[in-house]
Each structure stands twice: as structure tokens, then as C-alpha cells.
Amino acid sequence: MTVGRHEDDGDPDRAESFGEMLLGGLLDQVHRLPPDRVGPALADTVARMGGREVRILLQDYGQRNLVPLAGDGLEDGDPVPIDGTEAGRCFLTSRAVEVPVADGVRVHAPLLDGGDQAGVLAVTLDAVADDARRLLRRLAALAAATLQTKNGYTDLFFQARRGEPMSVAAEIQWSLLPPLAMRMSRVAVAGVLEPAYDVAGDSFDYALNGDVLHLAMIDAMGHGLDAATMATVAIGAYRHARRISVELSEIYLFMDRAVAEQFAPDHFVTAQMLRLDTGTGRLQWVNAGHPAPLLIRDHRVVRRLNSPTTLPVGFGGDQPRVSEVALEPGDRILCFTDGLIEEHESGEEEFGEDQLIGWVNQLDRADREVHAVARDLSHTLKRARGEATSDDSTLLLVEWRG
Numbered sequence: 001m002t003v004g005r006h007e008d009d010g011d012p013d014r015a016e017s018f019g020e021m022l023l024g025g026l027l028d029q030v031h032r033l034p035p036d037r038v039g040p041a042l043a044d045t046v047a048r049m050g051g052r053e054v055r056i057l058l059q060d061y062g063q064r065n066l067v068p069l070a071g072d073g074l075e076d077g078d079p080v081p082i083d084g085t086e087a088g089r090c091f092l093t094s095r096a097v098e099v100p101v102a103d104g105v106r107v108h109a110p111l112l113d114g115g116d117q118a119g120v121l122a123v124t125l126d127a128v129a130d131d132a133r134r135l136l137r138r139l140a141a142l143a144a145a146t147l148q149t150k151n152g153y154t155d156l157f158f159q160a161r162r163g164e165p166m167s168v169a170a171e172i173q174w175s176l177l178p179p180l181a182m183r184m185s186r187v188a189v190a191g192v193l194e195p196a197y198d199v200a201g202d203s204f205d206y207a208l209n210g211d212v213l214h215l216a217m218i219d220a221m222g223h224g225l226d227a228a229t230m231a232t233v234a235i236g237a238y239r240h241a242r243r244i245s246v247e248l249s250e251i252y253l254f255m256d257r258a259v260a261e262q263f264a265p266d267h268f269v270t271a272q273m274l275r276l277d278t279g280t281g282r283l284q285w286v287n288a289g290h291p292a293p294l295l296i297r298d299h300r301v302v303r304r305l306n307s308p309t310t311l312p313v314g315f316g317g318d319q320p321r322v323s324e325v326a327l328e329p330g331d332r333i334l335c336f337t338d339g340l341i342e343e344h345e346s347g348e349e350e351f352g353e354d355q356l357i358g359w360v361n362q363l364d365r366a367d368r369e370v371h372a373v374a375r376d377l378s379h380t381l382k383r384a385r386g387e388a389t390s391d392d393s394t395l396l397l398v399e400w401r402g
Contacts, residue, residue, distance in 0.1 A: 019135040022048060023142065030146045035154035036071065042121075042143050043073030049135060051123040056111070056143065057087055058119040060163040061174065062196040063375050066091060066119055069160050075122075079163070082375075087120045092372040094183075096137065098128055109136045113144035116179035117371055162197075169200040169228035176203050176235050181371040186278040187213050188399040190371035192378035193392065201227030201269075202337050202392035205235050207242060213276040214242050216251075217290065217396050218313070219337045220269045233262050234269045234313060248275050249319050252286050252310065259314035268312040272335055274398075281327035281400050286320045288312050291341065291353065295325070296332040299364045301357045305333070329402025332370065334360065339393035340381060356381065370397045 026045045033041055043054040055075045057066035065079035066087055082088035090097040090108035094117055097108040104126040111118040121140040125132060151157050166174075173193070181190045189206055193199045201220035206213065216238045220230035237258035241251040251273050259269055270289030276282070285293070285305065289312040292304040305325060311317030327333075341353050363376050374397040381393070 022135065023138055026142060035150040035156050038146050038150055039069050039071035040073045045139060046123055051125055053124040055122040056119065057122060058157065058161050060161050062163055063192065065163060067160055087122060090120050091117060094369060096133065107136060109140040111140050111144035113148045116181045118144050118147060164197050166197045169224050170198055172228040172232060173199050173203055176232060178206055184208065186401050187276065188370045188401065190374035191396045192374050193394045194378055194382060199392050200224055201231055202394040203231045203235055204394060204396050205238060211277060211279045213278055215274040215396065215398065216271060217335050217337065217394065218269050218271045221267060230259060230263060230267060230269055233258050234271065248273055248284055248286055248322050252288060252320050255313045256317060260316060263314060268314040270312045276400060278400065281402060282324065283327055284322050284324045286322055291336060291338055294334040294357065294360065296334060296360060296364055297328065299366060300361050327400045329400065331400050333398045334395060336395040337393060340395060370399045373397060
């Protein structure tokens, strides 16, 4: 019998049946593949559909380049800049990009897993029809999910993504983080940490539990391992409180007690905790020493979300007052640590919140995904500060899609 033919009814979709065979063959073996064989297995599968010059490009920790994953059957080479390249355009838009080349078509497909954009799958084909596009899209999705799963068992993908030496404190912070981006039907989240290879006290966390999105951003005092240790305790306390479903104001008390019990009285962590009902757009938040979040509507900052603040975590503040606002579909919330606006060149004024707002208004344009806006905003602000980074600077961008 011919592979993929159905004897019972209808005209078979031969391309779909062939695709099922390829996807099924890869899916049947990925659970037992060691991490270093995932790339070669994908390259072999792509070769069976006529693809060649296969590259798996992963985003580096600085979010500036796409670096090739090494392996048998995979094309090696230099990292590809995200800005100004076709692979980068695919990465930033999360859409496939096709480029005619001398011997066919170079296709770039986004590696998407749970809405997180891990990188790009690049393949050359003789020609591209709808069945090939569909199959590459599904192969890229399977590859992204497999890389994410295997990442917990290996250092290979981490090493590939690391563009320069990383401090021990930064190693700890990156191990704490959730995926940098999440895009779902009702909500999207994207975060950026700088300096990527030396971050110490800043961190963030989020979780989508049913209709409720929980978020937190923290900034532990100091630098180095002390700050990273405090951040670990604060994030651990936040997750514990969130998972036992206490109220937002009580989450602060959990974090405050955990930090106070483990560190000296003069040690503290500034924090901001948010809770978004993704069904209604109701946003609640507690501010413990952070700059006020910015509300972005129609791609412009329309207001600061000022609210009563409580003492930083670890100082024994009273149970905080919860603030609330009703979002409109398409609204975005920008949370950031003070390092983003307090940086300045020697002898110059601080960068300031007004400059931040000006850049947000320029960079947050229609049809741009939140992870692209967050990345561009962080890098643009760093350039505007003269590439100076004496403190951690972190931003978290949230979009309620309604």
C-alpha cells in the first residue's frame, strides 16, 4: 500500500499524510533522544522533506543575536544579529519569513513553545508550497517544545546561548526566571534583564492560573551573591504564597517575613506584585518601593499607576493597600526597576522617567509583539544612557488582549 493512502473514503491529502509520517517518526523518538541528538534528528527529518542547510538559531541571553546550535547535520557559522536580518525579523514578529535564494527559497520559521519565542529554524527548500509551510511550522513547534523539555537535562543549550562569561550571581538569577515571554489568547508578557551576564538583585516571576495572571518584580539591595541570595528567597516566598492562593496583600507579608528572618535588619527587597483577571481586565497591584507602573493605551503612555506604597520587603511594613484599575482591550502595563531610570553618565543628570516615557511612545507601535517592544525598549534605553549600567535594570511588559 502507498504510504499515506486511505482506502475508506475521500481524496487523501497526500502532503498531510507524508507530514504525519515525518512528524510521527520524530515524535516517536524524541522522548528517548539525549539532548545533543535533538538537533541532528530534526535536521534528518527536514532532509527527508527536501530541506537542506538546516540551522537552529537560539536567542542569546543578551537578546542581541541568534546563535547556531551545533550538531551533526546542522549548519554552523557566526551568530546572526536580531536587528536587520531576515532571521531576526522572523524572531521579532513570530511569523515565517521566506527569502528567494539562488538554489531555492530560504525559510525562517519561529521556534515557539507556549508563546515563548526561543529562536528560529532556518531551512532551504527548492520551492515552498502550502503543505511545506504547514509541515515546517509543525516541525518548528515540535522542535521548540523538545528543546524546552530537554533543557532541564543539559547545559548544552545554555552554553550555546551564552555570548560572554556570566557571573555566578547571574547564573543564579537566570535559573530563577520563567520564560522571558509568554503569549496567550487573552494576555501576553515579556521581560528583559540588564546586564544579562552580570545581573544580581533584579528578578521577576509570573504564572497563569486559569483566568488569573500573577506577576511580581523585585530588586534586592546590593550586588553580587548577597543580592542574588536575597532575590532567591524573595521569589521563593512569592511563589509559595501564590501557590497557596492567599490574597495579594498577604503575599507581601509572606515575602516580608521570609526576607526578615533570613537577613540582617538593614537588608531589604523592593517589590511589586500584580494580579490580572484575564477575563475582565481587572488589574490589582501592591507597590513596595518600586517606581509606579505605566499604563500604555493606543501605544502611548496615558498615566502612571500611582498608588499607596508600603515599606520594602524585609522592613516589617503593615499589610498594604491593594490598588485597582480596569483595563481596556489592547492596554499594556510597563513595570520597571529604578535602575532603568536612575542611571546617568558621570557628572550628568539621571536618565529619568520622562525620557523613558518618550521612548515608550516612539517604540510601542501597532502590530508589534510585546517581546519585540520590551527588547527594543531595553536596548534603546541602554544606548541612550551611553551603554552605562552600574545597576541592574529590568522591565516587564504586560498586554491584556481582552
